Amino acid sequence: MQLRNTRNGYGVVARSLHWWMAALMIGLIGLGLYMTAQPDGDPKWALYDLHKSLGVVVFGLLLMRVIWRRTSPPPPLPASMAGFEALAAHAGHLLLYAAMLMLPVTGYLDSAFGGYHISVFGLFEIPMLLEKNEPLFELTVQAHRWIGYGLGFLVLAHAGAALKHHFIKKDDVLLRMLKDRPD
Ligand code: HEM
Ligand code: HEM
Structure with a gap:
């Protein structure tokens, strides 16, 4: 098993973080869309707690991922990609990282401004450092929702691009994220 990224592909640490x-x-x-459509009461609030707990896990994994990325930089894009394609790929990845950061941040803010708590799987609570504030609650709920929808479109484009590389351009971009590819 190749832990670190090589010049030809992602190592097992980056791959595991990516797919998890x-x-x-x-x-x-999916959970966000489903839970908000449920009638108030049980099981809606339990699903909210699950959504928030998993969101906190995402935040923790993101911190590990960013640190690991600095320790082991990603492989360069294939030289066969045109300049604008490489630019689009980098911009897309940056937006995906931005969404992975901003969803937990707006999720935290909307819970805090709404006067709600965040209990992580019932094990411990995240400190809520802000006062309840109705206008800011409305704003951060909307921000969270629209970033979530935006992420949905981004993921479709991202996965579509990965499949296009594999089946149409027939290069190794998808394989680099699937298995060891030594230098
Ligand atoms: C990290 C990835 C996350 C994703 C992809 C995500 C996605 C979503 C989506 C799509 C919705 C439904 C929006 C709607 O149609 O109204 C939603 C709602 C919600 N999310 Fe997240 N979320 C994430 C993290 C979090 C976190 C970390 C928290 C809080 C700690 C959180 C709290 C909430 C709450 C309270 C709602 C309900 C808002 C409402 O009442 O409309 N989310 N989320
Ligand atoms: C569901 C199908 C998905 C497929 C087939 C897929 C495929 C890939 C592939 C092949 C790469 C490597 C690109 C390269 O070599 O430069 C990659 C990178 C990446 N993917 Fe995905 N992905 C998927 C979902 C996601 C999701 C849901 C997210 C985040 C919300 C995501 C975030 C990223 C990021 C940030 C990178 C750049 C990694 C880096 O170099 O730091 N991917 N993905």
Whole structure:
């Protein structure tokens, strides 16, 4: 098992973080949409608690991922990609990272401004450092919602691009995220 990234592909640490976080992010969009459509009461609030707990896990994994990325930089994009394609790929990745950061941040803010708590799987509580504030609650709920929807479109484009690389351009971009590829 190759732990670190090489010049030809992602190592097992970056790959595990990518796929676990991808599953969590897609799951959280689905859970977010499902739970908000439920009638108030049980099980809606339990689903909110689950959504928030998993969101806190995403935040923790993101911190580890950013530190690891600095320790072991990603492989360069294939030289066959045109300048604008490479630019679009980098911009897309940056937006995905921004969404992975801003969803937990706006999720925290909307809970705090709404006067709600965040209990992580019932094990411990995240300190709520802000006072209840109705206008800011409305604003951060909207921000969270629209960033969540934006992420949905971004993920479709991102996964579509990965499949295009694999099946149409037939390069190794998808394989780099799937298995060891030594230098
Ligand atoms: C569901 C299907 C998905 C597929 C097929 C997929 C595929 C890939 C592939 C092949 C790469 C490597 C690109 C390269 O070599 O430069 C990659 C990178 C990346 N993916 Fe995904 N991905 C998926 C979902 C997601 C999701 C849901 C997220 C986040 C919400 C995400 C975030 C990222 C980021 C941030 C990178 C850049 C990693 C880096 O270089 O730091 N991906 N993905
Ligand atoms: C990290 C990834 C996350 C994703 C992808 C995500 C996604 C979503 C989505 C799609 C919705 C539904 C929006 C709507 O249609 O109204 C939602 C709602 C919500 N999320 Fe998240 N979320 C994440 C993290 C968090 C975190 C960390 C928290 C809090 C700690 C949180 C708290 C909430 C709350 C309270 C709602 C309900 C808002 C309302 O009443 O409309 N989320 N989320």
